Amino acid sequence: MNQAPKLNSFRGGPDEDGRFGIFGGRFVAETLMPLILDLQAEWNKAKDDPAFKAELAHLGAHYIGRPSPLYFAERLTAELGGAKIYFKREELNHTGSHKINNCIGQILLAKRMGKTRIIAETGAGQHGVASATVAARFGLPCVVYMGATDVERQAPNVFRMKLLGAEVKPVTAGSGTLKDAMNEALRDWVTNVDNTYYLIGTAAGPHPYPEMVRDFQAVIGQEAKEQMLAAEGRLPDLVVAAVGGGSNAIGIFHPFLDDESVKIVGVEAGGKGIEGDEHCASITAGSPGVLHGNRTYLLQDGDGQIKEGHSISAGLDYPGIGPEHAWLNDVGRVEYVPIMDHEALEAFQTLTRLEGIIPALEPSHALAEVIKRAPKMGKDEIILMNLSGRGDKDIFTVGKLLGMGL
Amino acid sequence: MTARMDKRFADVAAEGRPVLVTYFMAGDPDFETSLSIMKALPKAGADVIELGMPFSDPMADGPAIQLAGQRALKGCQTLAKTLEIARRFREDDQRTPIVLMGYYNPIYIYGVDRFLTDALAAGIDGLIVVDLPPEMDDELCIPALAKGISFIRLATPTTDDRRLPKVLENTSGFVYYVSMNGITGSALPDPSLIAGAVGRIKAHTNLPVCVGFGVKTAEHARAIGASADGVVVGTAIVNQIASSLTEEGKATDATVPGVEALVRGLSAGVRSARLAAAE
DSSP states (O other): OOOOOOOSOSSOOOOTTSEETTEEEEEOOGGGHHHHHHHHHHHHHHHTOHHHHHHHHHHIIIIIOOSOOEEEOHHHHHHHTSSEEEEEOGGGSGGGBTHHHHHHHHHHHHHHTTOOEEEEEESSSHHHHHHHHHHHHHTOOEEEEEEHHHHHHTHHHHHHHHHTTOEEEEEOSTTSSHHHHHHHHHHHHHHOTTTEEEOOOSSOSSTTHHHHHHHHHTHHHHHHHHHHHHHHSSOOSEEEEEOSSOHHHHHHHGGGTTOTTOEEEEEEEEETOTTSSSOBOHHHHOEEEEETEEEEEEOBOTTSOBOOOOOSSGGGOOSOOOHHHHHHHHTTSSEEEEEEHHHHHHHHHHHHHHHSOOBOHHHHHHHHHHHHHGGGSOTTOEEEEEOOBBSGGGHHHHHHHTTOOO | OHHHHHHHHHHHHHTTSOEEEEEEETTSSOHHHHHHHHHHHHHHTOSEEEEEOOOSOOTTOOHHHHHHHHHHHHTTOOHHHHHHHHHHHHTTOSSSOEEEEEOHHHHHHHOHHHHHHHHHHTTOOEEEETTOOGGGTTTTHHHHHHTTOEEOEEEOTTOOTTTHHHHHHTOOSOEEEESSSSOTTOOOOOHHHHHHHHHHHHTTOSSOEEEESSOOSHHHHHHHHTTSSEEEEOHHHHHHHHHHSOTTSOOOTTHHHHHHHHHHHHHHHHHTHHHHHHO
8 A cells, every 4th residue: 555645634635627646537428528517617606605505404404304413332332342332323314324415415406507307326226215305305307227136136215216206217237236327327318418417326426426425425524523522522533434436435534534543444345255256345356447437446357347246235336436535545544444245244233133223234334344343442442433324225135144034 | 540541531532422430349249250340341331440349338338339348248358359350450451540449448457558559550540439538638648649549539419619629629530420419329310410510510620520329321321421521330230240140149151241231331322422412
């Protein structure tokens, strides 16, 4: 790993071309360039517009239910016998995950831009549900692209989206997962440029999406910081979050990046092990490449063909990662580690039994890392983990894996 | 090589007809068949060859080209083998320009400098890289131009007069006008709209303007060729190849002749295009 350079701040990126070091950028077809430039111009205006900020805050408080609580996991802490463990309870948000924070922000932008149709891609279905939700709330038609494999393993979310009035289009190309859904959404966007807004669900894709999605999700870290200071009078020693594309992680990490005393860990999906091909650990086991509009770490072969990843969690099943994470890894500010399917599954059950919280399989990966680290830390140390989504959607997957009939 | 491309466009223009640009996917369905198809194209009347570089995630392509890429990858096609097809073709044909078309990642992983050196050695004249807009010119466009390889840019209906100068700035060889907002293989829009768009682009550049996306038949080629300097046909050729394969996706005796017959028809279309314009 490279030595961290002496920077004034880790929070200054991206530059005006959307780059975080060598990562990020705008690698898109010419048809989309004018749209992306329009979006960037609108975003630049909106982010400093008090009226936009006020509307976002109002919907955050009254529609999403912000601020989400900071919760001290007393029994888990006692069980592990080490550091104090706090959860940022994003799973209590309306629609059950952090995804809604970004969707509310982007649909307000879509409205400002006069767009009349929303498209989105989804993996686990959480972003699809959040997109369908805000589309219903603002009366816009919504098409959600979802890999056929995911449609099958995330049936409850597919039904939710349909109830909310969205059209769910299963994607059979490739392995029928998140990357293929993203390809199909981009094809739709290229075809319907005049009226359509592409609501990307993670902090990846062409500039300005990684920056914009991060800024909409940074509310997680900003709140958590204040709540932690109120609860403990100091900052946490360790912040942990799961990383697929990386929006919940960058959301909680970003406000802490310049706090030197805070160690930050991102947890990738190690799947069935990072030695083979059945994982989604883009940073741990991938290499830099260009896909879906940005340069970042990717799972790919020696010819630059993108590999199909695997994870127990549909939300982490993506062969890339947001470009800011790629950069934070290379400058050494954030450590990225893999957690295997079985470890996540164990953590899922531990939390359910000890705290009465059924977590999604995505944050179960972060939790598994917390469970490894907490016992090795002192009782006076503090861990903050982003509990980014609830596990209702995963009970069928888990039931099947545990051999329990439903 | 820029010179070969410029000469071909000038020669064809002197014949008073538009250029026929034909696209197919390297390695579809296998290396040897691809090479035979490529050798057959100029004989059937193709003036410029676009050689597709397969990519696992072709975001701007429709199902036909996507499947062609998957067939090629399944047959273990790589970027090195694609360059090898071009090199073998060049042994017999030093005059037909070859343009490589695809996505950036396989080139980035191959290494930009190494790729440009090998491409030049294989007789490549130009590049079309779909996901490298002018904002990303430092990646490949500038280094390619420095080596004398053309960088052909796509202009689309969303490329307005404000943006056109930026799109054209480092473009060489020809301008590829994408006839509609969409993916490859969609329906062809009204030829009169296309003529207007071609005129708009020509007001900004002296480069030839070729039109593609949606051109499927000799009649299309004739209609588009009435206003454009060239006509690009891709999906129709790829579909022709696909329809000739066995259920397992293997080439048959009909694969190469099928492409030849289609291209001969398209060639007749472009050769009568200016007559059509004069009618």
